[in-house]
Amino acid sequence: MFKWLHPYAKPETVYHLCGRLMPWLMGAALLLLLLGNIWGLAFTPPDYQQGDSYRIIHLHVPAAIMSMGTYSAMAIAAFTALVWQVKVAQWSVLAIAPIGAVYTAIALITGMAWGKPMWGTWWVWDARLTSELILLFLYLGVIALSGAFSDRQTGAKVASLLAVVGVINLPIIHFSVEWWNTLHQGASITKFAKPSIDPSMLWPLLISILAFKILMLALLCMRLRTAILVNEQHRPWVKAMAGD
Amino acid sequence: MQPRRQKRLFAILLVIGLLTGAVAAMLYALQQNIDLFYTPSQLVDGLGKDKIKPQVGQRLRIGGMVVAGSVKRDPESLKVSFDLVDTGPLVTVIYEGILPDLFREGQGIVAQGVLQDATTIKASEVLAKHDEEYMPPEVAEALKGIRHVPPSQQQPASGSY
Numbered sequence: 001m002f003k004w005l006h007p008y009a010k011p012e013t014v015y016h017l018c019g020r021l022m023p024w025l026m027g028a029a030l031l032l033l034l035l036g037n038i039w040g041l042a043f044t045p046p047d048y049q050q051g052d053s054y055r056i057i058h059l060h061v062p063a064a065i066m067s068m069g070t071y072s073a074m075a076i077a078a079f080t081a082l083v084w085q086v087k088v089a090q091w092s093v094l095a096i097a098p099i100g101a102v103y104t105a106i107a108l109i110t111g112m113a114w115g116k117p118m119w120g121t122w123w124v125w126d127a128r129l130t131s132e133l134i135l136l137f138l139y140l141g142v143i144a145l146s147g148a149f150s151d152r153q154t155g156a157k158v159a160s161l162l163a164v165v166g167v168i169n170l171p172i173i174h175f176s177v178e179w180w181n182t183l184h185q186g187a188s189i190t191k192f193a194k195p196s197i198d199p200s201m202l203w204p205l206l207i208s209i210l211a212f213k214i215l216m217l218a219l220l221c222m223r224l225r226t227a228i229l230v231n232e233q234h235r236p237w238v239k240a241m242a243g244d
Numbered sequence: 245m246q247p248r249r250q251k252r253l254f255a256i257l258l259v260i261g262l263l264t265g266a267v268a269a270m271l272y273a274l275q276q277n278i279d280l281f282y283t284p285s286q287l288v289d290g291l292g293k294d295k296i297k298p299q300v301g302q303r304l305r306i307g308g309m310v311v312a313g314s315v316k317r318d319p320e321s322l323k324v325s326f327d328l329v330d331t332g333p334l335v336t337v338i339y340e341g342i343l344p345d346l347f348r349e350g351q352g353i354v355a356q357g358v359l360q361d362a363t364t365i366k367a368s369e370v371l372a373k374h375d376e377e378y379m380p381p382e383v384a385e386a387l388k389g390i391r392h393v394p395p396s397q398q399q400p401a402s403g404s405y
Contacts, residue, residue: 045380049346054378083253119371120344126280164256168267181279181307183354188376198379 009086012237015228018221025218029211036062036208044201056114058205061188062212064107067135068170070100070216074142075167078160088224090156091231093163094146095223099216101139108132119183127176128184131169138166281307281354284328284335288363300359306335307354307373315349328353339367346372 007013040058047054074096081090111129112122123129142159149155177186188197195202232238271278276291282304290297298304308328315326322341327334337355347353352375357367 045382047378048381048384050374050378057378079256082256083249118344118346118374121369121371124280124371127278161256161259165260165263167260168264172267172271180275181281181283183280183307183371183373185374185376188378196375196377198383200380201378 009088011088011228011232011235014088015225018225022218022221022225025214025221029215029218032207032211033215036204036206036211040201040204040208044204045198047201050118053114053117054201056110057201058208060107060110060114061205062208063103063110064132065209066212066216067100067104067107067132068173069213070096070103071135071138071163071166071170073216073220074100074163078163081160082157082164087231088228090160091227092220092224093142093160094156095220095227097139097142097146097159097163099219099223101136101143103212103216104132104136104139108136124183126182126184127180128173128182131173131176134169135166135173138162138169142166281305283330284308284363285330285332287335287359288333298359300361302359303357304359304365305354305356306337306365307352308335309352310347310349312349328355334363336364337367337370338364339370341370343370344372346374 008017037058041055044055046052074093077089077092077096080086081093108129111132115124116122142163145162146152146155146159149158176182177184189195189202189205197205229238276296282291282298284306287298287304287306289295306328308330311327311329311334314334315324317324323338324340324343325336325338327336329335337357338360339355339357344353347370352373354371354373355365355367356369356371357365360366
């Protein structure tokens with residue numbers, strides 16, 4: 001069933017695939033990022049209650065959604081690395097972690113900047129904010145653990161285990177606003193219900209979400225290529241490419 | 245699948261399963277502590293199966309909708325009092341200080357303070373809770389019939405403290 005995937009376990013194939021995809025992904029991401037953000041920040045109507053302050057949603061929501069999306073990608077890679085011991089999957093875990101950490105930090109910082117004028121406080125220990133902060137610590141934990149062992153293999157394995165186990169936090173973040181009383185509002189965009197955000201504001205937001213998604217893939221391609229080169233530097237195909 | 249991989253697969257699934265159980269049990273046990281605030285009905289009727297009511301003098305947070313027409317301001321100072329409601333009983337909040345921009349009648353707010361008597365709270369901090377609805381002013385006017393006036397241009401509310 002998964003036979004077609006097997007060639008992609010080979011570092012050389014992945015290296016060239018990432019090299020081919022990267023420029024397209026990066027170009028698309030930058031284009032959509034510019035379009036979504038300029039449209040969202042400058043050309044949407046103000047909100048009826050929040051005025052112009054609501055515009056931070058165009059950074060906050062894409063970053064928050066992708067902080068969780070990136071984590072699931074990292075956890076799937078970690079799971080593959082642990083069970084099937086695919087080297088490329090192992091390197092992907094460490095390539096993804098810093099991207100996700102930055103997305104989470106963006107979500108937290110923009111959220112705080114919005115919270116101060118709207119709620120009246122930078123931070124409150126409610127379930128949504130706390131679980132998102134734990135997500136940041138999980139990312140930082142994965143990065144730190146991978147470097148905490150003198151043997152790189154062991155470090156990567158332990159980091160992957162943490163990444164897999166941390167998946168428990170994702171449903172907690174998502175449902176925190178429904179399970180408990182929180183200061184954070186519920187979701188404005190859900191898959192099944194009609195979004196509770198006006199279409200004139202929704203479209204640039206959806207474009208920004210897509211842009212963050214593609215940007216994550218582009219950055220992953222860049223980082224994975226570097227990781228492959230570092231780990232395979234003594235292999236003949238790398239040496240041949242370097243032109244010795 | 246090779247037996248070696250199968251063993252690893254089950255080991256990892258077991259670890260995830262056990263940890264999920266542990267976290268679920270922990271969150272269930274801490275349920276009341278994770279809630280950021282009491283709702284007015286929880287404050288009056290008690291919380292959970294055992295109907296535990298907070299004691300007078302206890303520090304707590306209360307969250308609800310500001311009842312229309314209940315906001316009373318003291319013209320001489322920043323003292324303000326208002327009622328909160330969710331589905332049933334009313335709870336009165338007394339506060340002295342600057343209210344957040346989003347504070348208005350019908351708005352959800354969360355106040356932190358000390359319980360004075362069964363239904364009165366002396367708040368030290370009032371936070372506005374925003375809902376998940378975003379729309380331009382014209383749409384809000386057409387849909388909800390609200391014409392939003394920024395707080396800086398609002399008329400002082402009638403009624404005395």
